[in-house]
Amino acid sequence: MQRASIIDWASSVYEDLDFGAARAWLADHPGRMACGFLPVYAPREIVWGAGMLPVAIWGGGDRVEIIKGDAFYQSYICHLPRSVIELGQSGKLDFLSAMLFPSTCDVIRNLSGIWRMLHPEVYVRYLDLPQVLDASTGGAFWRAEMEILSRELGERAGMAPDAARLREAIGLYNEVRHVLRELYRVRRERPWALPTSELYVLIRAGEVVPPQVFLDKARAYLATVEASDARPKDRARVVVVGAFCEQPPLGLIKTIERAGCYIVDDDFVLGNRFLTADVAIDGDPWQALSDAFITSAVKSSVLYEDDPGGKRALIAAQVEASKAEGVIFAAPSFCDPALLDRVMLRAGATAHQIPQISFRYAENTGQFQPFREQAGTFADSLKLWGGAA
Amino acid sequence: MSQAEKDRSMQLQKDMIGAHFKRLERAPESGEKVVYTFVPGNLTELILSFGALPVLPEVNALQSGLRGKSREYIAEAEKAGHSEDVCTYVKCDIGMMKKGNISPTGTRLPRPDLLLLSYTGCYTFMKWFELLREEYDCPTVFLHVPYQGEGKVTPEHRDYMVRQLRDKVIPALEQVTGRAYDEDKLRELLGKSRTAEDDLVATLHAAKHKPSPIDSLFGAVYYVGPIFSSFRGTQDAVDFYAALRAEVEERVRLGQGPVTPEGQLDEQKYRLVVEGTPNWTSFRDFWKMFYDEGAVVVASTYSKVGGLYDLGFRHDPSDPLGTLADYCAGCYTNLSLPSRVQLLVDYIRDYDANGFVINSVKSCNSFSAGQLMILREVEKRTGVPGAFIESDLVDPRYFSAANIKNRLESYFQMIDARAPVSGRVGVAA
Numbered sequence: 094m095q096r097a098s099i100i101d102w103a104s105s106v107y108e109d110l111d112f113g114a115a116r117a118w119l120a121d122h123p124g125r126m127a128c129g130f131l132p133v134y135a136p137r138e139i140v141w142g143a144g145m146l147p148v149a150i151w152g153g154g155d156r157v158e159i160i161k162g163d164a165f166y167q168s169y170i171c172h173l174p175r176s177v178i179e180l181g182q183s184g185k186l187d188f189l190s191a192m193l194f195p196s197t198c199d200v201i202r203n204l205s206g207i208w209r210m211l212h213p214e215v216y217v218r219y220l221d222l223p224q225v226l227d228a229s230t231g232g233a234f235w236r237a238e239m240e241i242l243s244r245e246l247g248e249r250a251g252m253a254p255d256a257a258r259l260r261e262a263i264g265l266y267n268e269v270r271h272v273l274r275e276l277y278r279v280r281r282e283r284p285w286a287l288p289t290s291e292l293y294v295l296i297r298a299g300e301v302v303p304p305q306v307f308l309d310k311a312r313a314y315l316a317t318v319e320a321s322d323a324r325p326k327d328r329a330r331v332v333v334v335g336a337f338c339e340q341p342p343l344g345l346i347k348t349i350e351r352a353g354c355y356i357v358d359d360d361f362v363l364g365n366r367f368l369t370a371d372v373a374i375d376g377d378p379w380q381a382l383s384d385a386f387i388t389s390a391v392k393s394s395v396l397y398e399d400d401p402g403g404k405r406a407l408i409a410a411q412v413e414a415s416k417a418e419g420v421i422f423a424a425p426s427f428c429d430p431a432l433l434d435r436v437m438l439r440a441g442a443t444a445h446q447i448p449q450i451s452f453r454y455a456e457n458t459g460q461f462q463p464f465r466e467q468a469g470t471f472a473d474s475l476k477l478w479g480g481a482a
Numbered sequence: 483m484s485q486a487e488k489d490r491s492m493q494l495q496k497d498m499i500g501a502h503f504k505r506l507e508r509a510p511e512s513g514e515k516v517v518y519t520f521v522p523g524n525l526t527e528l529i530l531s532f533g534a535l536p537v538l539p540e541v542n543a544l545q546s547g548l549r550g551k552s553r554e555y556i557a558e559a560e561k562a563g564h565s566e567d568v569c570t571y572v573k574c575d576i577g578m579m580k581k582g583n584i585s586p587t588g589t590r591l592p593r594p595d596l597l598l599l600s601y602t603g604c605y606t607f608m609k610w611f612e613l614l615r616e617e618y619d620c621p622t623v624f625l626h627v628p629y630q631g632e633g634k635v636t637p638e639h640r641d642y643m644v645r646q647l648r649d650k651v652i653p654a655l656e657q658v659t660g661r662a663y664d665e666d667k668l669r670e671l672l673g674k675s676r677t678a679e680d681d682l683v684a685t686l687h688a689a690k691h692k693p694s695p696i697d698s699l700f701g702a703v704y705y706v707g708p709i710f711s712s713f714r715g716t717q718d719a720v721d722f723y724a725a726l727r728a729e730v731e732e733r734v735r736l737g738q739g740p741v742t743p744e745g746q747l748d749e750q751k752y753r754l755v756v757e758g759t760p761n762w763t764s765f766r767d768f769w770k771m772f773y774d775e776g777a778v779v780v781a782s783t784y785s786k787v788g789g790l791y792d793l794g795f796r797h798d799p800s801d802p803l804g805t806l807a808d809y810c811a812g813c814y815t816n817l818s819l820p821s822r823v824q825l826l827v828d829y830i831r832d833y834d835a836n837g838f839v840i841n842s843v844k845s846c847n848s849f850s851a852g853q854l855m856i857l858r859e860v861e862k863r864t865g866v867p868g869a870f871i872e873s874d875l876v877d878p879r880y881f882s883a884a885n886i887k888n889r890l891e892s893y894f895q896m897i898d899a900r901a902p903v904s905g906r907v908g909v910a911a
Contacts (some may be wrong), residue, residue, distance in 0.1 A: 165854050167872060169567070169844045174851070196629070199605045203852035205631055206819020210859060219631025219818075224608070225624055225646060234628070234642040240486055285673060311545075397601070397608050397624055429847060432565040433572070433609035437616055439563060453567075 096317035099310055100291050104217030106298035107343075110157055110180065114187050114302045115148050126250050128191035128216075131201050132338040133395050134367040135193045135220055135277045136382055138266050139239055141304065142259035143246035148189065149300035149364065152176040155342040155457040171427040173339040174204045181211065191216035191249055193242075195364075197338055197395050198429050218242060224397040226387050238381035254340070257439070258394065259378040262411060264287040265304045267371045277358070277366070279318055281415050284330065284355035286321040290347045296362050297340075319424045329475035330357045332417045334408065334438060335424035335431040337363040337393060339453050348461040351423065354470030358415040359392070368433050393432035404434070412447050418480020420450035447481040448474065491726040495707055498718050500587060505746060506535055507589040515659045518594040518614065521788045523602025523627050523810035525651070527671040527715035527797070532659040537591060541611070542576040545586030547762030547876030555581060557879055562806035569606045571846045572613065579617060596658045597622040598651065603629070603787075603815030604848040623654035627810040635811040639714050643807035667797040671715030671797065676799070679791045681723035682709055686792050688730045689780040690833055693750045695733035696742040699779035700769040710788030722764040734783045734909035742773045755829045756842040757783045757822075757856060758849055763878040771887050776895050777837075786814040793825075815848045823859045828859060830864045837897050838868045839890075845875045849907060867900060869893035 106114050115127050128145040140147040153159075153176035161182040162175030180186050192215055194205035205219040221238065223231030243254040252258075253462075272298065280287040295314060299307035333349070338359040349356060370389040373381040389395060398404050408420055420442055424431035435451065442449050450471045452464060509516050515534040519525065521541065529536045546552045555577025556570055562580065564573050578584070582592045599611040599622055615622050625646050628639040654662045685705055689698045705726060713719040733739075739747040743766055754772070756779045761768050772779065789795065790812050798805040805886065810816070817825070830838060840857055842850045857868045871889050874880035 165852075167842055167844075167850060167854070170847065170851050187618055195604075198848040198849040201633075202605070202629060203847075206822075207852050207855045209818075209820055210823070210855065219629060221628045221631065224626040225650065230642065230645050230649060231626070233645075234626075234638070237638045386852075394609075397599075397626075398612055399624070401619070401622070404505050404612065404616070425569045429568060429609070432568050433606065433613070435565070436563045437612065440616070454566075 094310075094313040094317070096314065099317070101311065103294040105252055105300040106301060107294045108156060110153055110185055112185065112188065112301055112386065114147065115146055118146055118303055119188060124251070126190040127188055128193065128246065129189040130193035131195060131204065132173075132364055133195060133197050133393065134222065134364040135195050135465055136188050136239055136242070136451045137304075138259060138262040138372070138378075138382060139242050140246060141265065142262035142378075143243055143254070144250040144301060145191065145246060149341040149362075150177055150180070150186070150192075151297070151300065151340050151362070152456050153180055154340065154457060155344070159457075169427055170200060171339055171425050172457060173425070176456065177204065177421075178207070178211075181208070189215060191218070191220055191396070194219050195220040195395075196222045200429075202436055203340075208255065216245065218245065222396065223386065226390065226396070227363040227397065228384065228387055232383045232387045235386055236379050239379050239382055260374050261263060263372045263373045263378055263381065267374065268308055269299070269304050270366070270368065270371060272308060272315070273366050275315055276311060278283075279315065281357050283318075283323075284357050285325045286323040287318045288350060289356040289359065290343060292349060293343065293346055293361055296365060300362065300365065311344065313359075327476065328353050328355045328481065329376045329419060329472040330355050330358060330413050330415070330417045331419050331421050331472075332408075332415055333359040333361070333413070333421045335435060336361050337395070337423050338430065339425035339428060339456050341423060342456060342458055344461050345454055345458060348465045349468045352465045352468035354421075354478075357417050358411055363393060365475055367393075372480050404437035405444060408438050408447060409443040409445040412445075412458060412481050418475045419448035419450075421468065421471070422449060424451070426455050445481070489729050491725075491729055492704060493784065494722050494725055495704060498713060498722065499709060501589045501887060502535070502712055503585050503589045506537065506585070506592055509535060509592040513596040516592045517596045517598050517655070517658075518611075519598040520600055520602065520604070520607050521710050522813040522815055523600035523625070524710070524714075524788065525598065525600060525625075525806055525810075526670055526712060527675055528651070528655065528806060529598070530671055530715050531664055531668040532655045532661050534595070534655065534659055537594065538711050539575045539614075540571050541711050542578060542586060542591070543571040543876055544762045546574050546578055548765055549586050550763070551578070551586070552763060552876035553878050565636055569610075570875050571845060572606060572610045574876045575610070576613060576617070584594060584804050594620050596620065596654060598625070598654075599623065600625045600627065600810060602627040602810050603813050604846075606848070616760055621654060621658065623651050625651055625810070627814075627816060630818050630821065633818050635808065639811065640804065640807050643810060644803045647803045647806060665802055668802045672797040672799040672802060672805060674717065674720050675715045675766060675797040677790075678714065678719045678723040679796050681727040682706070683791050684727050685723070685730045686781075686785065688734055691734050692753075692834075693737065693739040693748055694753065694778045694780050695730050695740060697740060697742070697747070697779050698785060699756045699782040700742075700765075700772070701740050702782060702785035703760060706785050706788060707731055740778065742769065744770070744773070747776070747778055749776050750778045752837050752897060753778060753780045753833065753835045755779070755781045755813065755833065755835045755838040756837065756841065757826055757853065759784045759843050759846060759875055760841065760874040761843070761881050762876050763874075764881045764883060767883055768873075768881075768886070771890050777894065780833040780835055783825065789813060795851050806910065819852045823856055823863070826856065826860045827863050830860070830866055836866065837893070838866060839893070840868060840870050842870065842872045843875050844879065844880050867893070867896055881897070
């Protein structure tokens, strides 16, 4: 496959708010169903293991005009839920038989209730992620929650929960995790050969297509990147933090890159990398998923940080691992998780003398010039006066 | 309206709070341990059973708002990097701490010996105590209370909470206080809670009378103060609620309305159900907008954030940890949106309300996200028109008096146009 054709495919899937790829899969698999899920983390293995196609719902970005969605939210609520409502009210999500709402924040939590009332025909479940990360309490709770989810999705899909099928799904998603880690590794090592604007549309496309389709495209893309002879440019290496839920418009990512930055790590679309290690494929698969969550869930704003020094150490660790020179804190407006965390993360970055800037965006932000100036000045300052020690 | 008088129970409460803050101030010398925690899902009896003193940061924040201090505190927190987009309770609390941690009563608040993070119905709580931990460098223990997404507390969720109480929270309290868990003591305190809860519910239910002897929002914030904060399980709380109940029953007997800052409100033209928190920075002005129009709040959801006792829950001394789990899971903000809608619909029917108002506060996504859906659903199911107004908890920049007054006046005119109600007497339901 040609690199350009892969990115063209990914872009078209990413931009398609009618979810044509998912609808096509349903048409090709009569009797099968699709299950949507909101950011940040939902166990896709459970959904796929129940015979449903997991479809991430990341809102409408800058590609949908909000007409009905604004009637549901006050001006001081973030933008994501209003575009999700807009998609739902305009029939663009009518192919979904189920919707999952993870415990990301109170807005997404309450959206689960709105969805129940607006779409009584859809199976709706709020996913309360475990906040006490030990096996005997949080682990046992999460295992029980996933078992219930398996059973109820299975009832909806007409498939009884099946350990073997779930193990197969875990194996498939282990491959997805592996490919994602590879993509992020290569970008970290050769960001000039793997621009984030390409990586981003590829992983966004992967959120709404069957896992095997993503694996084929991503592996082919990786091969073209490996073969690339692109040469490094004099750019600043930065980490982008805070964009794990409501996503920035693609134009903003491109703007950061064009302003002279290589994005070498980020938390975009974080749910697909939420488990940082492979999940065991032997034994009880529900237990394996629970154990993986307890032992390898990524540090993020949606989980309680038990380690008192954890927040302050987080950015320094990310910067060191990615050999970044600075950090861009990019949070959606009115995003409680990102904005409340930002104070602690910035304090940690400051303590480690890591250069940083911060700004807020919305998924439908259309004016990029201020970001370009800010990111450009930041990149220049990193190149002129040096970055993180 | 007749002349304003202060109820005896209000003086009792003032004395209780004053004494508590003095005790807190002396804690560094007396050696009493101090546990910070939150109102929804508070484990006051458990904390008290270890001889420790609770501090409720939200209560300090709202008191700072009432006393005109919050603007300065919020500015202090924003200067330190906190976003203008986030909860003003958090910023008010952090600003107060940075300004020396002087409590709303003027006494100095001690540092916490333990942050007991009861994660009940509000995402921000988690970040709030992560932030406080940065400042205080003290132990934190986390209690995860599952949200009632499915509209019920499952046995598995209850077991999960009880396990955490037994394996995490109690050992943390033992560690900090140096005392062993005393279940008999806890049972004794829970028994007192139950007595006080009976009297609180009798007080709240009195609003079914016409005229209502209480205001279930502006008055109820005083009524729920002791039981939502540091006093549940104490003899002081038992005495307070017995006195309160007697006062309210006497008002019912005399056919009197609630006492407002400008006198007794006997002529009640509008019986309202209110969803959402009050605004604290202009609390009296806000209340005046209601009683000036002859509007009394007969039921509110805010007065249930620390427990839905009016639906039947009582602390059960025979199952100390299980009952604490039930209590935490049942707080109002831990209910699903459909359950909140149903509660409002029931209140409108049970209290014979002819209007309902949503006060949506910018700070609180737990309350506010979804309130426009609540508005349309409640209107649809009851046929009662709703009003939607916007303000904030403790940030005075977001209280636009003229705007809110205009909306309320228009709303009352609309109620008049649709179904005039006046001069009703008797008992509803």
